[in-house]
Amino acid sequence: xxxxxxxxxxxxxxxKTTATANLGLGIGLNDQKCVVVDFDIGQRNLDxxxxxxxxVVYDMVQVMDGEASLKQALIKSKVSKNLFFLAASQxxxxxxxxxxxxEKLVLQLKKDFDFVILDSPAGIESGxxxxxxxxxxAIVVVNPEVSSIRDxxxxxxxxxxxxxxxxxxxxxxxxxxxxxxxxxxVESGEMLKSEDILDILDIKLLGKIPEDRGVIDASNQGKPVxxxxxxxxxxxxxxxxxxxxxxxxxxxxxxxxxSGLFKKIAGMFR
Amino acid sequence: xxSNQYAVKVYETTIDDEEQFIEFFNxxxxxxxxxxxxxxGHLSKKIKEYLKSxxxxxxxxxxxxxxxxxxxxxxxxxxxxxxSAISVQIAEAKLKKISSKLQNNLTVLDRMIRxxxxxxxxxxxxxxxxxxxxxxxxxxxxxIITNIVEGxxxxxxxxxxxxxxxxxxxxxHGVEVNNDLLKNKLNRVELKNNEIIITPVxxxxxxxx
Numbered sequence: 001x002x003x004x005x006x007x008x009x010x011x012x013x014x015x016k017t018t019a020t021a022n023l024g025l026g027i028g029l030n031d032q033k034c035v036v037v038d039f040d041i042g043q044r045n046l047d048x049x050x051x052x053x054x055x056v057v058y059d060m061v062q063v064m065d066g067e068a069s070l071k072q073a074l075i076k077s078k079v080s081k082n083l084f085f086l087a088a089s090q091x092x093x094x095x096x097x098x099x100x101x102x103e104k105l106v107l108q109l110k111k112d113f114d115f116v117i118l119d120s121p122a123g124i125e126s127g128x129x130x131x132x133x134x135x136x137x138a139i140v141v142v143n144p145e146v147s148s149i150r151d152x153x154x155x156x157x158x159x160x161x162x163x164x165x166x167x168x169x170x171x172x173x174x175x176x177x178x179x180x181x182x183x184x185x186v187e188s189g190e191m192l193k194s195e196d197i198l199d200i201l202d203i204k205l206l207g208k209i210p211e212d213r214g215v216i217d218a219s220n221q222g223k224p225v226x227x228x229x230x231x232x233x234x235x236x237x238x239x240x241x242x243x244x245x246x247x248x249x250x251x252x253x254x255x256x257x258x259s260g261l262f263k264k265i266a267g268m269f270r
Numbered sequence: 271x272x273s274n275q276y277a278v279k280v281y282e283t284t285i286d287d288e289e290q291f292i293e294f295f296n297x298x299x300x301x302x303x304x305x306x307x308x309x310x311g312h313l314s315k316k317i318k319e320y321l322k323s324x325x326x327x328x329x330x331x332x333x334x335x336x337x338x339x340x341x342x343x344x345x346x347x348x349x350x351x352x353x354s355a356i357s358v359q360i361a362e363a364k365l366k367k368i369s370s371k372l373q374n375n376l377t378v379l380d381r382m383i384r385x386x387x388x389x390x391x392x393x394x395x396x397x398x399x400x401x402x403x404x405x406x407x408x409x410x411x412x413x414i415i416t417n418i419v420e421g422x423x424x425x426x427x428x429x430x431x432x433x434x435x436x437x438x439x440x441x442x443h444g445v446e447v448n449n450d451l452l453k454n455k456l457n458r459v460e461l462k463n464n465e466i467i468i469t470p471v472x473x474x475x476x477x478x479x
Contacts, residue, residue: 150385153402157384
């Protein structure tokens with residue numbers, strides 16, 4: 001029996017899909033069986049970021065409707081034998097999702113995999129609600145800016161009222177990933193500090209990811225940034241995946257820029 | 271006040287045939303002359319004149335209290351007493367309910383009010399957590415918030431207690447409270463003689479750095 005984790009954000013463009021792809025791969029590289037499911041029906045992107053776009057034959061909606069079996073639709077990652085991918089339908093829209101079919105699908109996946117990661121669509125509409133409905137845990141991805149924080153806050157509010165687990169009187173575990181942190185801007189006070197974000201959202205911190213130009217290129221090439229050992233964002237994703245797999249990894253303070261430290265040391269010798 | 275109490279005999283009738291009635295009264299006049307005549311239904315002018323000529327006192331279409339025997343009266347007194355006892359009990363229960371409502375009117379919340387949440391509370395509220403941006407609180411009673419408010423607050427009580435809240439939208443009895451007036455660590459907002467008074471409870475801490 002695995003765990004179902006929904007990756008949510010409320011606001012679009014904060015890095016949900018990138019985080020899903022990288023964490024999926026990171027978990028796979030930690031020798032745990034993982035499946036990533038794209039729930040953004042009609043606007044699928046996860047296949048491209050994983051570099052699997054030309055392998056998609058059957059999608060999630062066809063599996064739910066019984067037109068294809070789960071085995072036929074699951075796509076194995078080129079990089080890790082432990083990572084599988086289930087694509088969203090590109091031709092349909094979010095209205096095709098029905099609670100009972102979603103439940104059947106995710107529970108089937110939960111039986112076969114250690115981690116089932118659901119990539120939620122942006123917004124708080126039906127697609128989002130179906131993603132969180134059967135989730136055991138949620139990873140909330142935010143950028144250090146007020147609009148992203150407010151939308152995430154709203155998404156958490158809905159998660160706390162509409163998820164199946166909450167309705168049964170249990171708690172949904174919620175973890176925060178702060179994405180695209182620019183150390184210089186945090187130091188100069190232009191960007192929100194992670195303590196402030198944690199104050200507002202009041203959930204556990206899973207990790208911080210620094211802004212990294214390499215992420216865009218990695219996504220375009222279909223090679224998630226976690227595979228680039230030199231990338232600072234990739235290293236952050238490696239740490240977060242390790243934490244998800246139960247390893248004790250300390251938080252790295254990425255909010256102090258190297259140049260700032262360098263300047264300080266240089267100042268001492270002046 | 272001068273008063274007297276006495277019993278009167280009443281002859282109660284409904285007139286169907288006027289001639290028959292007059293004849294009956296003529297023959298039995300001696301019997302009825304000290305009675306109070308009570309007539310139900312239609313009363314014609316002819317009968318009125320007849321009754322006047324005989325100087326009989328009459329009432330028309332009036333319900334008189336029926337005399338009862340002692341036992342019936344005692345029973346009624348008993349019933350009235352019992353009913354009044356019950357009504358006293360009901361009144362006491364009502365009072366108890368109101369007083370318990372007054373005592374339990376305070377809601378204590380220690381959860382975060384997240385964006386998009388809309389909380390309405392009839393009584394007083396003690397909130398020990400944040401009100402995030404995009405959330406709305408509507409309170410009929412008094413309000414104390416010990417943490418930061420970034421959302422909207424509508425309060426209709428006698429007073430509010432708020433921390434420094436530069437981003438909040440606070441409306442007290444329909445009047446928007448200027449955030450610059452809430453710059454102390456803890457501020458009291460009160461309604462006194464239709465005037466909103468804001469006083470600091472805990473002053474802003476001076477940073478010496």
